[in-house]
Amino acid sequence: MIIEFGHFALILALLVAAFQTVVPAWGARVNDGRLMRVAEPAAVSQLFLLLIAFCALMHAYVTSDFSVANVAINSHSTKPLIYKISGVWGNHEGSMLLWVLILALFGAAVAVFGNNLPATLKANVLAVQASIALAFLLFIVLTSDPFARLAQPPADGNGLNPILQDPALAFHPPFLYTGYVGFSIAFSFAVAALIEGRVDAAWARWVRPWTLAAWMFLTIGIAMGSWWAYYELGWGGWWFWDPVENASFMPWLAGTALLHSALVMEKREALKVWTILLAILTFSLSLMGAFIVRSGVLTSVHSFAVDPERGVFILGILVVFTGGALALFALRAKDMRFGGLFAPISREGSLVFNNLLLVTSTATVLIGTLYPLLLEATTGDKISVGPPFFNMTFGPLMLPLLLAMPFGPLLAWKRGDVLAAAQRLMFAAMAAVVVLAVAYAAFERGPWIAPFGIALGAFVMFGAVTEWATRIKLGTAQFDEVARRAVNLPRSNYGTLLAHFGIGLMVVGIVATTAYQQERILVMKPGDTVEIGGFELAFKGAVPGRGPNYREDIAQFDVTRGGAAVTRLEPSKRLYDAPPQPTTESGIHASWRGDLYVVIGDEQTPGSYAVRAYFNPLVRFIWLGALIMFVGGGISLSDRRLRVGAPRKSRRSAPIAAE
Amino acid sequence: MTRKQKRGWMIGGGVATLTVAAILVLFALKDSVVFFHTPSDIAEKPVPAGNRIRLGGLVANGSVVRGAGTTVSFKVTDTLKDIPVNFTGVLPDLFREGQGVVAEGTIGTDGTFTADSVLAKHDENYMPPEVAKSLEARGVKLGGSAHPETKAQ
Numbered sequence: 001m002i003i004e005f006g007h008f009a010l011i012l013a014l015l016v017a018a019f020q021t022v023v024p025a026w027g028a029r030v031n032d033g034r035l036m037r038v039a040e041p042a043a044v045s046q047l048f049l050l051l052i053a054f055c056a057l058m059h060a061y062v063t064s065d066f067s068v069a070n071v072a073i074n075s076h077s078t079k080p081l082i083y084k085i086s087g088v089w090g091n092h093e094g095s096m097l098l099w100v101l102i103l104a105l106f107g108a109a110v111a112v113f114g115n116n117l118p119a120t121l122k123a124n125v126l127a128v129q130a131s132i133a134l135a136f137l138l139f140i141v142l143t144s145d146p147f148a149r150l151a152q153p154p155a156d157g158n159g160l161n162p163i164l165q166d167p168a169l170a171f172h173p174p175f176l177y178t179g180y181v182g183f184s185i186a187f188s189f190a191v192a193a194l195i196e197g198r199v200d201a202a203w204a205r206w207v208r209p210w211t212l213a214a215w216m217f218l219t220i221g222i223a224m225g226s227w228w229a230y231y232e233l234g235w236g237g238w239w240f241w242d243p244v245e246n247a248s249f250m251p252w253l254a255g256t257a258l259l260h261s262a263l264v265m266e267k268r269e270a271l272k273v274w275t276i277l278l279a280i281l282t283f284s285l286s287l288m289g290a291f292i293v294r295s296g297v298l299t300s301v302h303s304f305a306v307d308p309e310r311g312v313f314i315l316g317i318l319v320v321f322t323g324g325a326l327a328l329f330a331l332r333a334k335d336m337r338f339g340g341l342f343a344p345i346s347r348e349g350s351l352v353f354n355n356l357l358l359v360t361s362t363a364t365v366l367i368g369t370l371y372p373l374l375l376e377a378t379t380g381d382k383i384s385v386g387p388p389f390f391n392m393t394f395g396p397l398m399l400p401l402l403l404a405m406p407f408g409p410l411l412a413w414k415r416g417d418v419l420a421a422a423q424r425l426m427f428a429a430m431a432a433v434v435v436l437a438v439a440y441a442a443f444e445r446g447p448w449i450a451p452f453g454i455a456l457g458a459f460v461m462f463g464a465v466t467e468w469a470t471r472i473k474l475g476t477a478q479f480d481e482v483a484r485r486a487v488n489l490p491r492s493n494y495g496t497l498l499a500h501f502g503i504g505l506m507v508v509g510i511v512a513t514t515a516y517q518q519e520r521i522l523v524m525k526p527g528d529t530v531e532i533g534g535f536e537l538a539f540k541g542a543v544p545g546r547g548p549n550y551r552e553d554i555a556q557f558d559v560t561r562g563g564a565a566v567t568r569l570e571p572s573k574r575l576y577d578a579p580p581q582p583t584t585e586s587g588i589h590a591s592w593r594g595d596l597y598v599v600i601g602d603e604q605t606p607g608s609y610a611v612r613a614y615f616n617p618l619v620r621f622i623w624l625g626a627l628i629m630f631v632g633g634g635i636s637l638s639d640r641r642l643r644v645g646a647p648r649k650s651r652r653s654a655p656i657a658a659e
Numbered sequence: 660m661t662r663k664q665k666r667g668w669m670i671g672g673g674v675a676t677l678t679v680a681a682i683l684v685l686f687a688l689k690d691s692v693v694f695f696h697t698p699s700d701i702a703e704k705p706v707p708a709g710n711r712i713r714l715g716g717l718v719a720n721g722s723v724v725r726g727a728g729t730t731v732s733f734k735v736t737d738t739l740k741d742i743p744v745n746f747t748g749v750l751p752d753l754f755r756e757g758q759g760v761v762a763e764g765t766i767g768t769d770g771t772f773t774a775d776s777v778l779a780k781h782d783e784n785y786m787p788p789e790v791a792k793s794l795e796a797r798g799v800k801l802g803g804s805a806h807p808e809t810k811a812q
């Protein structure tokens with residue numbers, strides 16, 4: 001009964017979305033306030049209905065109602081409660097329901113918090129947002145009904161893919177989707193602005209908080225996915241340049257560019273056309289990501305249940321929305337002059353540089369991801385584009401970006417002084433040189449270029465701190481003056497500081513773990529010892545164990561360092577009951593110096609196992625950096641000037657002709 | 660700085676960046692792209708020894724032999740032809756006889772493939788799409804369900 005109720009709510013939500021697409025947009029066209037205002041209750045009730053549908057499906061999972069096909073295929077009665085809940089979005093139908101739920105959540109948030117938006121802009125934004133929801137609701141109802149019933153319910157379900165039964169992965173999709181889908185708001189704002197045919201600095205002010213929120217969640221979502229792949233897949237790596245990973249990374253790159261270009265638009269009323277285009281492209285890349293993941297057109301290590309027919313539907317959504325928005329853009333862009341010419345050495349000049357490199361690197365990732373498809377379609381050759389391609393193209397593009405990063409915030413708007421900025425960065429540069437020397441001393445082997453990479457990351461970190469020190473006049477003013485300035489410094493400045501610092505930390509982690517990873521692969525029998533990363537690893541043998549829904553062989557390793565006991569690692573090999581599938585559980589000892597990472601393979605001769613041990617130096621910095629970026633985004637979002645709905649009623653109705 | 664100079668800077672910077680990126684992409688595509696072959700492809704059109712390729716197919720039944728240490732040898736088959744493979748390392752969880760695998764490495768002058776990575780998908784009924792497509796193109800009928808969602812107990 002609850003299921004039918006949920007199904008009904010889903011269909012009602014579809015009707016509400018259709019209503020919300022048409023009526024407010026029409027109201028905005030004929031300038032009828034009543035018609036425009038219906039968008040708000042419609043957006044809220046759409047969210048409410050989808051919440052009912054989502055809860056109904058969750059109820060079916062929690063109570064293990066196997067008469068629902070989706071539950072029977074993806075759940076099992078013995079599965080722990082948390083994975084029954086996460087199982088809701090651990091499959092295609094449920095995750096699409098989560099997708100539209102988040103779409104509606106963002107739409108309702110604009111309806112509720114966007115009090116200061118001009119009425120027509122708000123109506124158009126909500127109408128465009130509803131049209132996206134409408135497309136995906138149609139997709140769910142027509143091809144991916146999560147509420148379909150089975151005529152003869154099985155006694156028990158099939159179970160969730162065991163590698164997905166993991167705490168980090170349980171929460172990875174909601175975060176990732178909040179990021180992916182959050183960019184829809186920037187898209188809706190862009191299309192609404194194109195429909196109205198005018199954009200001003202206030203537009204950027206309204207769009208930026210939403211983009212920032214989406215960016216934060218995408219950052220942490222990608223980091224969680226990477227962390228999961230690191231410890232669960234048992235390959236010792238944290239990023240594989242896999243199509244599915246790239247699918248989430250491209251919107252992140254474009255979204256980062258969007259955040260920065262919106263800043264220029266807000267402060268200088270320039271880059272308008274570019275920012276609008278970027279907003280469209282960012283969400284289009286999100287849609288393309290959905291297409292890549294769902295259609296299975298690209299071979300990926302992340303298997304999601306794929307179905308070509310559904311892929312075609314999503315491709316249709318992608319074509320309609322991206323194509324439609326770009327067509328509208330082409331139609332209107334000629335009315336908006338490409339304004340914004342500025343000196344190369346200035347804050348806005350540095351932000352243009354940032355955009356140029358971020359967008360170019362997005363393009364290289366896009367080429368690497370889609371090239372196999374293109375080649376197979378044209379010549380029939382099947383190829384794979386692996387990490388070497390991305391390291392060769394993406395890496396060099398990041399170098400100038402990272403080098404320039406500390407300079408940007410130190411340059412003044414309109415006309416910056418690069419020498420003054422360089423002087424201020426002297427301390428950061430010297431600190432980076434010290435780091436370079438330390439890196440050479442600490443890591444005796446490895447590529448010669450790696451210490452420079454670590455020093456570059458350190459330069460970015462110290463550069464971020466320098467910017468803060470400059471703003472609060474640390475070292476040049478009295479203590480109470482410094483303290484007052486530190487307190488009064490806008491939170492968005494702290495956000496920038498943390499986000500840039502986090503990037504630097506991440507670069508240090510990436511370079512160190514890539515260049516200096518140690519690996520040992522060998523067969524060990526009880527009593528054997530292997531030395532790695534300064535640790536001694538003694539294999540004590542394996543014992544069988546039993547979990548709630550799996551059996552496992554647990555290998556026991558005593559870890560010592562210079563004779564002193566450090567820890568005991570217990571990597572295991574699990575065999576799940578439903579579905580009967582093996583997984584590898586890694587044993588990890590985390591420290592600041594790096595991670596000791598051990599996984600076991602097959603039993604070779606009775607008692608002896610294939611063992612893979614890694615030492616990953618500074619690998620934690622990668623996820624710590626992402627976490628700091630997330631926190632920085634949050635602090636920036638809480639800035640009074642940026643807060644969603646902050647009062648600023650300047651309704652400049654200047655048409656788009658810039659400068 | 661005049662308007663013209665500013666415009667020159669922006670256009671010049673943009674063109675320079677795109678040129679560098681385009682050169683990088685072209686070089687990288689030339690050097691780091693790995694072609695995918697099935698055993699039948701290789702039988703028809705031999706791959707030069709030492710070229711890095713991906714070999715895809717099924718692990719032939721009864722072919723897995725464990726050697727010294729972590730060395731394993733097996734045969735990859737597409738049911739028409741097969742190729743012997745040597746691999747040193749830890750095999751993925753789902754590596755089993757009769758399962759689909761993709762091995763990456765080089766083929767030697769003796770026709771033996773030396774793999775440095777072996778991938779098996781995290782799905783019990785998985786068949787790499789390239790393998791499935793190649794087999795279908797050769798008229799080999801595949802049993803089993805197509806994808807996990809359509810299979811119910």
